[in-house]
Amino acid sequence: MALRDNKGRPLVAVTGMGVVTSIGLGKDETWGAVTSGKSGIKRISRFPTEGLRTTIAGTIDTLDVEPMSAPLLSERLAMLAADEAVGQSGLPESDFPGALFIAVPPVEMEWPQREALAEASGQDGDITYRDLLKAASTGKFKAWHDLFIFGTVADRVADKFGTRGSPISLSTACSSGATAIQLGVEAIRRGETDAALCIGTDGSVNPESLVRFSLLSALSTQNENPETASKPFSKNRDGFVMGEGGAALVLENADAARARGAKILGYVLGCGEKGDGFHRTRSSPDGAQGIAAIRAALDDAGLAPDAIDYINAHGTSTPENDKMEAMSCTAVFGERMQKVPISSNKSMIGHTLTAAGAVEAVLSLLTIATGRIPPTINHTLPDPTIPLDVVPNVARDANVRYVLSNSFGFGGQNTCLVFGAEPK
Amino acid sequence: MHDVVITGLGIVSAAGEGAEAHLAGLTSASPRTDIETFAPYPVHPVMPLDYDRQIAKKSDQRQMEPWQKLGCYAAGLALDAAGVKDDAELKSRMHLIVAAGGGERDYGVDGQILTGLRQADNPGVFLNEHLMGDLRPTLFLAQLSNLLAGNISIVHGVTGASRTFMGEESSGIDAIRIAQARIASGQNDIFLVGGSYNAERPDVLLIYEMGGFLWKQPFRPVWNRPAEGGGMILGSGAAFLVLESREHAVARGAKILARIAGVTSDRGRRQPGGVTQALKAQADQLGAKPDVIISGATGVEGITEDEQAALTAIAPNAAIYATGDVIGHTMEAQAPAGIAIAAALIAKGQSNEALVTSVGHRRGEGSVRLTRAS
Numbered sequence: 156m157a158l159r160d161n162k163g164r165p166l167v168a169v170t171g172m173g174v175v176t177s178i179g180l181g182k183d184e185t186w187g188a189v190t191s192g193k194s195g196i197k198r199i200s201r202f203p204t205e206g207l208r209t210t211i212a213g214t215i216d217t218l219d220v221e222p223m224s225a226p227l228l229s230e231r232l233a234m235l236a237a238d239e240a241v242g243q244s245g246l247p248e249s250d251f252p253g254a255l256f257i258a259v260p261p262v263e264m265e266w267p268q269r270e271a272l273a274e275a276s277g278q279d280g281d282i283t284y285r286d287l288l289k290a291a292s293t294g295k296f297k298a299w300h301d302l303f304i305f306g307t308v309a310d311r312v313a314d315k316f317g318t319r320g321s322p323i324s325l326s327t328a329c330s331s332g333a334t335a336i337q338l339g340v341e342a343i344r345r346g347e348t349d350a351a352l353c354i355g356t357d358g359s360v361n362p363e364s365l366v367r368f369s370l371l372s373a374l375s376t377q378n379e380n381p382e383t384a385s386k387p388f389s390k391n392r393d394g395f396v397m398g399e400g401g402a403a404l405v406l407e408n409a410d411a412a413r414a415r416g417a418k419i420l421g422y423v424l425g426c427g428e429k430g431d432g433f434h435r436t437r438s439s440p441d442g443a444q445g446i447a448a449i450r451a452a453l454d455d456a457g458l459a460p461d462a463i464d465y466i467n468a469h470g471t472s473t474p475e476n477d478k479m480e481a482m483s484c485t486a487v488f489g490e491r492m493q494k495v496p497i498s499s500n501k502s503m504i505g506h507t508l509t510a511a512g513a514v515e516a517v518l519s520l521l522t523i524a525t526g527r528i529p530p531t532i533n534h535t536l537p538d539p540t541i542p543l544d545v546v547p548n549v550a551r552d553a554n555v556r557y558v559l560s561n562s563f564g565f566g567g568q569n570t571c572l573v574f575g576a577e578p579k
Numbered sequence: 580m581h582d583v584v585i586t587g588l589g590i591v592s593a594a595g596e597g598a599e600a601h602l603a604g605l606t607s608a609s610p611r612t613d614i615e616t617f618a619p620y621p622v623h624p625v626m627p628l629d630y631d632r633q634i635a636k637k638s639d640q641r642q643m644e645p646w647q648k649l650g651c652y653a654a655g656l657a658l659d660a661a662g663v664k665d666d667a668e669l670k671s672r673m674h675l676i677v678a679a680g681g682g683e684r685d686y687g688v689d690g691q692i693l694t695g696l697r698q699a700d701n702p703g704v705f706l707n708e709h710l711m712g713d714l715r716p717t718l719f720l721a722q723l724s725n726l727l728a729g730n731i732s733i734v735h736g737v738t739g740a741s742r743t744f745m746g747e748e749s750s751g752i753d754a755i756r757i758a759q760a761r762i763a764s765g766q767n768d769i770f771l772v773g774g775s776y777n778a779e780r781p782d783v784l785l786i787y788e789m790g791g792f793l794w795k796q797p798f799r800p801v802w803n804r805p806a807e808g809g810g811m812i813l814g815s816g817a818a819f820l821v822l823e824s825r826e827h828a829v830a831r832g833a834k835i836l837a838r839i840a841g842v843t844s845d846r847g848r849r850q851p852g853g854v855t856q857a858l859k860a861q862a863d864q865l866g867a868k869p870d871v872i873i874s875g876a877t878g879v880e881g882i883t884e885d886e887q888a889a890l891t892a893i894a895p896n897a898a899i900y901a902t903g904d905v906i907g908h909t910m911e912a913q914a915p916a917g918i919a920i921a922a923a924l925i926a927k928g929q930s931n932e933a934l935v936t937s938v939g940h941r942r943g944e945g946s947v948r949l950t951r952a953s
Contacts, residue, residue, distance in 0.1 A: 300790025566729025
């Protein structure tokens with residue numbers, strides 16, 4: 156009999172996962188580090204930090220990428236994560252039988268390339284874009300067109316894995332990774348495809364990206380002890396820490412997965428989203444949109460709030476997000492919220508931005524698979540206004556069948572996903 | 580499956596504002612062209628707009644760079660045209676898909692930093708200090724790809740949920756494809772979909788000039804450019820469409836402009852004749868029998884002739900227009916603009932069936948089939 160969810164739609168199974176973070180290349184290494192409370196936040200060594208307010212990040216420095224740039228590092232992280240995910244799924248490595256949905260950071264030309272063009276222009280006086288254009292017209296910089304247009308990472312990933320159709324590159328800011336998964340779920344439910352490769356990737360720790368967040372006062376400036384700077388839900392939290400990462404999930408129509416004898420790692424049972432027109436960077440103070448997104452995800456999964464065993468928080472460590480998220484969860488889960496474990500892996504790997512929703516999806520599914528909840532580290536000074544069980548500092552064993560994963564972003568983006576060990 | 584129909588469109592470009600201006604543009608000799616500001620690169624500048632008409636608060640306008648203002652303006656026109664602008668409840672469940680690149684830079688600051696870096700004792704520190712000191716803090720919000728959608732939510736109250744697709748021309752066609760599929764499957768009833776592009780900025784000219792994709796002579800029609808080397812003339816503009824299920828449109832008494840009968844997109848290998856084959860296969864797949872074709876052709880050598888060969892084979896008797904000859908090449912917004920023009924033709928009774936094509940300058944091929952409402 157066909158596997159359907161309680162709304163009669165094809166059930167969406169996860170058959171492959173891959174993840175790369177600042178504390179591990181691959182699932183095993185990342186999971187080992189996350190459950191032992193290890194931090195990947197360190198002093199930035201990629202570029203000079205003198206003159207910056209924030210000098211720490213969860214960078215991935217072990218990969219050889221040339222030229223080091225956000226699109227190339229993001230591409231590499233996506234490739235590594237997808238290799239692991241597709242490998243685990245047992246689907247053909249270069250003939251993936253489905254669509255690609257990939258959350259990529261918005262890219263643009265970076266300073267080393269601008270400097271090279273300025274140099275090549277021969278201009279000795281004041282440099283303007285006219286000079287850069289003159290250098291560009293020599294045809295010597297052709298490769299940088301491809302490097303810095305938005306569709307290239309997806310194009311190369313699609314080439315390598317042989318995904319079908321037009322790949323979709325997307326951004327919903329810090330909920331992008333979750334949106335990539337949501338698009339895959341929807342395509343399978345509509346019957347357009349039996350498989351989807353859903354990826355979130357972000358390797359954009361560079362001076363200008365860091366400065367942009369810094370100028371919005373979004374980043375932690377607790378540079379003295381990098382490993383303790385990211386402290387979601389703590390009273391003395393002061394901003395997020397940028398992190399790099401990539402994660403990939405192979406989603407399949409559960410019927411198709413079962414028919415080919417694939418091992419099913421879990422299910423994506425529900426997706427919910429809600430826009431917010433309140434402000435460009437702040438959420439509506441009543442938390443209404445976060446609440447609506449969580450409820451929509453639960454509704455889509457056909458689950459009551461009581462069914463959720465654990466919440467993988469967005470938990471950025473900014474004063475505003477953590478307060479809003481705690482309020483939204485409490486509004487949905489009521490008094491029970493004081494007992495529902497909610498933890499933020501951003502305490503360890505930082506905020507992987509575009510990748511975060513996908514990274515957290517993998518960690519949520521590993522929580523279900525292993526019965527171990529990763530902690531919120533650096534939780535030494537609880538915020539009295541957030542009286543929640545944040546799984547402080549030490550991982551915990553628990554029987555986890557259903558997980559809610561939250562993602563919220565600039566521009567009124569709120570996306571929530573529900574994962575389960577089995578359909579309900 | 581639900582029928583998917585267009586009930587509102589908003590479009591602004593060098594050809595002007597609204598459907599009529601763009602239909603007139605189909606038969607005029609050439610769009611407004613600025614050959615001086617960025618010489619030798621011509622651009623098609625957008626007609627000056629009174630932004631107050633669609634973006635009421637000056638404070639909102641100040642938070643946006645031109646690509647966002649253009650998009651917000653066209654989105655407002657589309658909402659007005661669909662008769663939903665004042666329906667807050669409907670807009671609160673209306674979904675949004677935006678095709679976008681990124682926003683403008685501070686060109687003066689970039690130039691000063693590049694000039695200063697050459698003499699700096701410690702270039703890395705110089706860069707840090709000047710980025711921290713010279714960048715306007717809120718500029719980032721005018722650059723982030725998803726912040727056009729964010730601004731539309733703020734300015735127009737469209738808050739179902741938004742998704743932003745990137746990836747140049749393909750993102751425009753895929754935005755329509757996904758919205759169409761979500762409505763057809765019954766997942767959602769109503770969408771605002773579109774894209775926006777500001778061509779009057781040196782950083783985007785720089786990207787495409789590095790790739791050798793720009794036309795550097797006075798205006799020539801898209802189809803005539805390949806014989807002289809080929810190239811794109813970028814245009815500033817934005818196009819948004821209100822898409823909804825036929826049932827939803829009928830229930831609220833909306834006027835249906837056209838029906839979206841099918842959308843297809845793919846990423847074929849770029850080899851001689853590849854684009855011809857891809858477009859022919861897509862027209863077959865859609866069952867297209869168009870009397871009008873609105874092509875998103877770029878003017879780039881190779882793919883433009885390939886597309887022309889496909890179009891004359893698909894519909895030998897159809898009138899073939901290039902959106903680029905009306906508004907220029909608006910990248911992510913090109914497919915939405917082509918669909919808006921096609922829908923306007925159908926709504927006026929000047930076409931029974933239209934085919935809109937999108938062949939990306941670097942990659943991606945797509946086709947949309949539009950038919951009359953009934």
